[in-house]
Amino acid sequence: MSSRQVETSGFGAFAGPVLRDGGKFTFEIAAHHLNADDRLHGGMMMTLASIVLGDVAREAANEKQPGARVNPLSLNCDFVSAGEKGETIEGRAEVTRATRTVLFISGELRAGSRILMTATGVYSIKAAEEK
Amino acid sequence: MRTPLPSPRDVAAPDGWRVSALHDPFEAHVGPLFERDAEEGARIFGFIVDERHVNGEGEVHEGMMLTFADAFLGGAANRAAEGKGCVTLSMQASFLKPARIGDLVECHTRLERKTRAIIFVSGRLSAGGEDLVTVTSLWKVLGER
Numbered sequence: 001m002s003s004r005q006v007e008t009s010g011f012g013a014f015a016g017p018v019l020r021d022g023g024k025f026t027f028e029i030a031a032h033h034l035n036a037d038d039r040l041h042g043g044m045m046m047t048l049a050s051i052v053l054g055d056v057a058r059e060a061a062n063e064k065q066p067g068a069r070v071n072p073l074s075l076n077c078d079f080v081s082a083g084e085k086g087e088t089i090e091g092r093a094e095v096t097r098a099t100r101t102v103l104f105i106s107g108e109l110r111a112g113s114r115i116l117m118t119a120t121g122v123y124s125i126k127a128a129e130e131k
Numbered sequence: 132m133r134t135p136l137p138s139p140r141d142v143a144a145p146d147g148w149r150v151s152a153l154h155d156p157f158e159a160h161v162g163p164l165f166e167r168d169a170e171e172g173a174r175i176f177g178f179i180v181d182e183r184h185v186n187g188e189g190e191v192h193e194g195m196m197l198t199f200a201d202a203f204l205g206g207a208a209n210r211a212a213e214g215k216g217c218v219t220l221s222m223q224a225s226f227l228k229p230a231r232i233g234d235l236v237e238c239h240t241r242l243e244r245k246t247r248a249i250i251f252v253s254g255r256l257s258a259g260g261e262d263l264v265t266v267t268s269l270w271k272v273l274g275e276r
Contacts, residue, residue, distance in 0.1 A: 011192035014183045015161075032160045041157035042205070042219040043198025050193045072193045076223045 006055050015047050018091075025052045025091035029083055040083030040116070045109065049077055049119035052091035053105045057123040060095045060103055067128030070103065075121045087111045093119075101125055138162035142179055145235055151176065158202045161195060176203040176238040180230055190229035191236070191263075197224055199238060200254050200266045207240040208250045208270035216273040217250065224266045234258040243267075248275040 003021035007013055018027045027048055035041040054072065061068040083089060093107025102124055109117040135152035136159035144150050148165040158164065161184065165177040176199070178184075184195040201219060208217040230236050236258050243251035249271060256264040 007186070009187060010185045011183060011195050012186065015194060032156050034157060035155040037216075041155055041198070041201070042222075043161075043194070043201040044157050046197040046201065046222065047192070047194025050197065054193075069188070071229075072226050074223070074225045075193060075197070076221075077197075078221045079219045082218075 007051055011047070012051050015044060016051070018048065018051050020055065023092055025055070027089045027091070029085050029087050029089065031085060034085055038085060040085075040087075040089075042079060045079065045083065045117050046075070046077045046119075048089060048091060048109055049107065049117055050075055050121070052109070053093045053107050053119060053121040054123070056093040056095065056107065057103045057105050057121070060098055060105075061123075061125045064098070065125065065127055069126045069128070070123040071126065073102075073122045073124055075119065077117055077119045080115045080117055083109075083111055083116050089116065096120075135159075140181070140183070142181070145177070145179070148177060153202075155202070157198065161198055164199070164202065173239070174206075176206075176240075177235055180232050180234045180236060182232060185232060189231055191231070191234075193224070193226060193264075196226070196230075196236075196256060196264050197222065197266075199236065200224065200256060200264065200268075203238045204240055204252045204254045204266065204268045205270070207242060207252045207254075208268075208272075211242050211245045211250050211252070212270075212272045212275075215275070217270040218273060219268065220249075220271050221269040222266060223268070224264055226264055228261060228263050230258050230263050236263065248272050 003019040057070045096104040254266040
């Protein structure tokens with residue numbers, strides 16, 4: 001399977017790019033993603049988590065209701081370890097539970113075998129015609 | 132004092148606000164960010180939403196809201212730790228309402244509790260007096276136990 005860019009416009013593209021190949025998301029840490037201590041900025045780490053969890057939520061919603069959109073209701077992020085410049089971050093997420101209107105998503109970010117972040121999110125599902 | 136990092140876009144500070152001095156490359160990348168002093172010594176932070184910050188539906192991306200929150204809740208933790216370095220341990224956000232291009236989003240922070248090693252900070256992001264995002268966070272003071 002070949003990789004494609006997730007979120008090709010707006011903030012996801014401006015902060016990214018984040019690539020997806022099947023269930024695996026990848027992102028490379030560049031100089032502008034860092035904090036003042038030369039580590040991956042916490043805001044960028046949460047942005048990555050929101051892109052990974054959001055894309056898995058969108059996919060799950062669309063499998064059931066084509067054209068459906070998702071909106072984040074909550075996001076919880078734990079900062080387990082720091083990311084360094086030049087590292088490739090790998091993200092994965094899965095659906096914990098899907099109801100007709102709400103999705104529970106859980107995921108993690110890693111650099112090799114080291115976990116950087118664990119995250120859970122709750123998303124609302126909006127049908128295509130709903131605003 | 133270190134020289135603040137430039138932001139890729141020039142945005143004038145709204146009346147009564149000044150440009151925040153940013154030293155984190157990623158904050159400069161999404162900036163400029165603004166600040167103003169409120170009553171009782173509190174400091175309020177802000178940014179003006181432009182097309183860099185939104186998702187495909189024209190609403191501010193949650194990643195931008197969390198970056199903005201992380202920057203200034205971290206500042207509050209750092210002040211509470213009397214300048215010692217602090218790292219984020221955990222952050223929880225509830226997204227109440229979206230913001231759109233042109234909105235001035237403000238961040239109000241509140242120190243909830245401080246121990247020697249751990250600091251609890253909450254935050255409220257709002258625009259035009261309406262709450263958009265509420266955040267709670269947990270910070271580790273480096274070198275303390």
